[in-house]
Amino acid sequence: MHEIGMCEGLLDLIEQRAAGRRITAVRLRVGARHAVVDEAFDQAFAVVADGTAVQDAVVDLEVVPVTVTCRTCERLSESLDVLAVCAHCGGDDVDISGGDELVLESVQFETTPRREDEPDVPRNPR
Numbered sequence: 001m002h003e004i005g006m007c008e009g010l011l012d013l014i015e016q017r018a019a020g021r022r023i024t025a026v027r028l029r030v031g032a033r034h035a036v037v038d039e040a041f042d043q044a045f046a047v048v049a050d051g052t053a054v055q056d057a058v059v060d061l062e063v064v065p066v067t068v069t070c071r072t073c074e075r076l077s078e079s080l081d082v083l084a085v086c087a088h089c090g091g092d093d094v095d096i097s098g099g100d101e102l103v104l105e106s107v108q109f110e111t112t113p114r115r116e117d118e119p120d121v122p123r124n125p126r
């Protein structure tokens with residue numbers, strides 16, 4: 001599960017920006033080439049963020065497609081699948097480019113200081 005390593009790196013970045021504040025939401029752009037599975041990512045993030053200022057944050061994951069360049073019909077298409085074929089002619093003689101970003105797009109901080117006597121209500125009851 002490579003999501004764990006990915007989340008550890010992200011958490012470092014997020015905590016640097018947070019500088020001690022609690023995080024309520026995080027927005028990420030992840031290239032399709034990373035082949036991140038939403039569910040696995042959520043689980044990995046929960047494990048890594050547990051006990052940190054990020055643990056209650058809502059994570060919004062935006063997947064950035066790869067660009068598929070077809071050598072047969074020479075047209076471009078986009079895909080969320082790194083094993084993509086050409087969207088126009090279905091050919092599999094393609095070049096895949098892009099989709100390798102991993103960007104921390106925005107971080108939202110809690111605006112009011114958390115009170116010690118406030119009950120700890122989970123944001124995402126399951």
Ligand SMILES: [Zn+2]
Nearest residue numbers: 070073086089
């Ligand atoms: Zn094609």
